Amino acid sequence: xxxxxxxxxxxxxxxxxxxxxxxxxxxxxxxxxxxxxxxxxxxxxxxxxxxxxxxxxxxxxxxxxxxxxxxxxxxxxxxxxxxxxxxxxxxxxxxxxxxxxxxxxxxxxxxxxxxxxxxxxxxxxxxxxxxxxxxxxxxxxxxxxxxxxxxxxxxxxxxxxxxxxxxxxxxxxxxxxxx
Amino acid sequence: xxxxxxxxxxxxxxxxxxxxxxxxxxxxxxxxxxxxxxxxxxxxxxxxxxxxxxxxxxxxxxxxxxxxxxxxxxxxxxxxxxxxxxxxxxxxxxxxxxxxxxxxxxxxxxxxxxxxxxxxxxxxxxxxxxxxxxxxxxxxxxxxxxxxxxxxxxxxxxxxxxxxxxxxxxxxxxxxxxxxxxxxxxxxxxxxxxxxxxxxxxxxxxxxxxxxxxxxxxxxxxxxxxxxxxxxxxxxxxxxxxxxxxxxxxxxxxxxxxxxxxxxxxxxxxxxxxxxxxxxxxxxxxxxxxxxxxxxxxxxx
Amino acid sequence: xxxxxxxxxxxxxxxxxxxxxxxxxxxxxxxxxxxxxxxxxxxxxxxxxxxxxxxxxxxxxxxxxxxxxxxxxxxxxxxxxxxxxxxxxxxxxxxxxxxxxxxxxxxxxxxxxxxxxxxxxxxxxxxxxxxxxxxxxxxxxxxxxxxxxxxxxxxxxxxxxxxxxxxxxxxxxxxxxxxxxxxxxxxxxxxxxxxxxxxxxxxxxxxxxxxxxxxxxxxxxxxxxxxxxxxxxxxxxxxxxxxxxxxxxxxxxxxxxxxxxxxxxxxxxxxxxxxxxxxxxxxxxxxxxxxxxxxxxxxxxxxxxxxxxxxxxxxxxxxxxxxxx
Numbered sequence: 062x063x064x065x066x067x068x069x070x071x072x073x074x075x076x077x078x079x080x081x082x083x084x085x086x087x088x089x090x091x092x093x094x095x096x097x098x099x100x101x102x103x104x105x106x107x108x109x110x111x112x113x114x115x116x117x118x119x120x121x122x123x124x125x126x127x128x129x130x131x132x133x134x135x136x137x138x139x140x141x142x143x144x145x146x147x148x149x150x151x152x153x154x155x156x157x158x159x160x161x162x163x164x165x166x167x168x169x170x171x172x173x174x175x176x177x178x179x180x181x182x183x184x185x186x187x188x189x190x191x192x193x194x195x196x197x198x199x200x201x202x203x204x205x206x207x208x209x210x211x212x213x214x215x216x217x218x219x220x221x222x223x224x225x226x227x228x229x230x231x232x233x234x235x236x237x238x239x240x
Numbered sequence: 241x242x243x244x245x246x247x248x249x250x251x252x253x254x255x256x257x258x259x260x261x262x263x264x265x266x267x268x269x270x271x272x273x274x275x276x277x278x279x280x281x282x283x284x285x286x287x288x289x290x291x292x293x294x295x296x297x298x299x300x301x302x303x304x305x306x307x308x309x310x311x312x313x314x315x316x317x318x319x320x321x322x323x324x325x326x327x328x329x330x331x332x333x334x335x336x337x338x339x340x341x342x343x344x345x346x347x348x349x350x351x352x353x354x355x356x357x358x359x360x361x362x363x364x365x366x367x368x369x370x371x372x373x374x375x376x377x378x379x380x381x382x383x384x385x386x387x388x389x390x391x392x393x394x395x396x397x398x399x400x401x402x403x404x405x406x407x408x409x410x411x412x413x414x415x416x417x418x419x420x421x422x423x424x425x426x427x428x429x430x431x432x433x434x435x436x437x438x439x440x441x442x443x444x445x446x447x448x449x450x451x452x453x454x455x456x457x458x459x460x461x462x463x464x465x466x467x468x469x470x471x472x473x474x475x476x477x478x479x480x481x482x483x484x485x486x487x488x489x490x491x492x493x494x495x496x497x498x499x500x501x502x503x504x505x506x507x508x509x510x511x512x513x514x515x516x517x518x519x520x521x522x523x524x525x526x527x528x529x530x531x532x533x534x535x536x537x538x539x540x541x
Numbered sequence: 542x543x544x545x546x547x548x549x550x551x552x553x554x555x556x557x558x559x560x561x562x563x564x565x566x567x568x569x570x571x572x573x574x575x576x577x578x579x580x581x582x583x584x585x586x587x588x589x590x591x592x593x594x595x596x597x598x599x600x601x602x603x604x605x606x607x608x609x610x611x612x613x614x615x616x617x618x619x620x621x622x623x624x625x626x627x628x629x630x631x632x633x634x635x636x637x638x639x640x641x642x643x644x645x646x647x648x649x650x651x652x653x654x655x656x657x658x659x660x661x662x663x664x665x666x667x668x669x670x671x672x673x674x675x676x677x678x679x680x681x682x683x684x685x686x687x688x689x690x691x692x693x694x695x696x697x698x699x700x701x702x703x704x705x706x707x708x709x710x711x712x713x714x715x716x717x718x719x720x721x722x723x724x725x726x727x728x729x730x731x732x733x734x735x736x737x738x739x740x741x742x743x744x745x746x747x748x749x750x751x752x753x754x755x756x757x758x759x760x761x762x763x764x765x766x767x768x769x770x771x772x773x774x775x776x777x778x779x780x781x782x783x784x785x786x787x788x789x790x791x792x793x794x795x796x797x798x799x800x801x802x803x804x805x806x807x808x809x810x811x812x813x814x815x816x817x818x819x820x821x822x823x824x825x826x827x828x829x830x831x832x833x834x835x836x837x838x839x840x841x842x843x844x845x846x847x848x849x850x851x852x853x854x855x856x857x858x859x860x861x862x863x864x865x866x
Binding site (some may be wrong): 336339357360376377442443445530532 | 611612615638640643666668669682689692717719724727756758773775778779782787788860863865866
Binding site (some may be wrong): 112162167 | 549550551552553556578579580581736737738740742765768769816817818819820821823824850
């Protein structure tokens with residue numbers, strides 16, 4: 062069983078630089094990644110269906126900023142906490158929780174029942190997003206490497222090291238080893 | 241359009257049952273379905289009243305049918321169901337397994353606890369022998385209209401829920417016993433303390449449901465007075481009224497005046513409010529929305 | 542024993558098959574099935590692909606078409622049965638009398654299972670469905686004790702399937718209108734219970750309040766999680782009592798009863814949870830497969846530690862123990 066179940070948090074040493082750096086590169090990078098993912102997995106948008114136009118606040122509680130996801134425009138923007146635009150639905154939890162859910166290691170309802178994940182606003186939109194992403198079997202580590210093919214080998218090593226260091230699931234594991 | 245009295249879902253003692261049906265003999269209703277619907281454990285306490293009630297009602301010119309239980313699980317409940325036909329009255333099926341005991345070709349009635357949502361199901365039951373069908377309360381009026389056409393073409397009578405706390409669910413678990421921290425098998429028949437069900441409110445004090453042994457009802461009383469005109473137009477032939485412990489004969493008399501226009505829905509509602517100041521009303525199913533709304537407004541927002 | 546596992550998405554189907562499911566059940570993305578939630582269920586192409594994936598690994602696919610067709614719109618349900626047959630489904634799971642009659646007439650070779658939504662709770666009901674519509678297997682409602690299940694199996698000729706894990710209806714399934722009373726949408730008509738579009742979470746005076754259709758279902762202190770406002774799991778007041786009048790926020794875990802269920806003549810064990818993720822499906826299926834494998838080999842089944850995956854993070858054996866009632 063993986064250690065990362067939503068109760069792992071990002072080391073403080075990594076948080077400090079994030080506090081002082083500007084947020085626009087984060088928005089650019091994440092939006093580029095989102096575009097790639099949606100292009101490679103068109104079924105995500107078809108599952109989200111009529112909730113594509115909803116705005117989702119992804120409140121990753123151990124990051125110094127909040128994310129706002131706009132599926133229809135394939136846009137992810139980072140905002141200083143408190144300055145984020147209003148969203149139709151808000152999902153709050155730790156980065157580890159989000160990543161574990163995305164990578165099929167952890168069940169969203171389980172995190173929700175245990176209080177590790179909180180939801181506000183449009184429940185239908187949240188379910189549509191959750192189910193669409195769960196079906197897509199994403200691997201963020203692999204997507205990042207594909208986005209930057211020149212850097213793939215060093216990235217792979219860096220991601221693996223980062224995973225070991227933080228306990229965060231950055232790649233989709235072989236699930237037969239997880240359960 | 242005439243009136244059918246639903247089987248009494250509550251646990252009343254023998255004397256109360258006797259008085260109730262004696263009084264009902266004088267009410268302007270066309271037919272009465274009686275028998276135990278909710279819990280077979282109650283039956284020994286009042287079953288001796290059934291033959292007398294049948295006789296009284298028939299003598300008063302009413303058609304009488306006997307209901308099956310809503311949920312049949314135990315061996316003695318199956319035996320009970322098999323014996324119903326022996327009474328020589330139409331059996332109202334409220335659990336489909338009762339059909340197993342009704343030979344093909346023998347006419348029967350179907351109660352509101354059988355799931356009839358569409359043409360195929362209605363036609364199948366008619367072919368099997370159904371002669372009178374009360375549709376489930378949650379059925380939207382558009383569906384009622386379509387099914388009424390078929391019922392008319394097939395020459396069978398179609399009823400809808402007209403008045404009374406809505407039968408929303410049936411369970412293996414007894415909520416009355418649970419509220420008294422007892423197991424169902426040692427319930428000590430505590431549901432007799434609540435002749436119209438035991439009210440269940442939300443934590444904010446919103447009136448919501450009512451439990452009656454293994455049955456869950458709405459706390460609000462359905463009142464389809466506003467919809468009688470439309471229901472009559474689309475070919476619904478009877479309105480079903482559910483017994484309640486107080487003022488039932490009077491409300492039967494009022495509902496009987498509705499179809500001919502001898503009483504307006506507002507006057508009927510006014511009488512209900514005067515006679516039962518605490519009675520919350522609902523008619524949402526008749527308007528195709530949440531059951532818990534009254535005249536187009538949610539009971540709570 | 543056959544392990545029948547839930548799949549709300551193609552990914553969950555693959556997770557179930559990879560984790561050892563003997564059968565997977567799923568439905569189309571519309572009102573024809575009883576888990577009609579946003580983002581869930583299968584298109585026609587996805588079902589055909591899923592059937593291919595399952596069959597390649599020796600698993601079966603059962604298609605749930607277990608809501609009650611709307612008058613005047615029965616074509617949608619008839620289509621679903623025809624498309625399931627086309628996709629190579631091993632059986633359809635049906636509840637409605639009219640739809641059963643249609644399937645028996647137009648698709649006589651397609652195996653028919655009786656859905657739990659038909660609430661066939663005694664041998665007479667089961668024999669009625671078997672004789673009238675050629676039903677081969679019945680999913681038993683969750684109102685029966687193990688002893689009653691054994692007694693039923695002695696009187697019927699068709700297979701029985703029982704729920705062993707997951708969300709628990711306390712009412713007889715397919716016979717509950719609580720949801721439509723509060724919201725206008727019900728499991729029978731729309732394939733949804735306590736639908737998400739009627740859920741409202743609010744923060745009031747230091748408490749999380751969960752409402753459904755305007756009715757307060759839960760109040761929990763801030764910081765604690767507010768459970769999903771499923772009507773029958775709510776906290777209510779009746780006279781001097783406040784609490785979970787119908788059922789606590791628990792879910793079913795009958796893993797310890799599997800040997801007794803086998804002895805009672807049960808053919809298949811069903812896991813609830815088409816609305817859950819592939820992570821959930823994978824973990825539960827793997828755990829239960831260990832139980833059925835042990836049983837086949839004559840070994841003592843392992844104790845499972847699955848409580849954290851359950852709603853309320855606690856479990857009950859439900860109606861299988863007579864005292865539950």
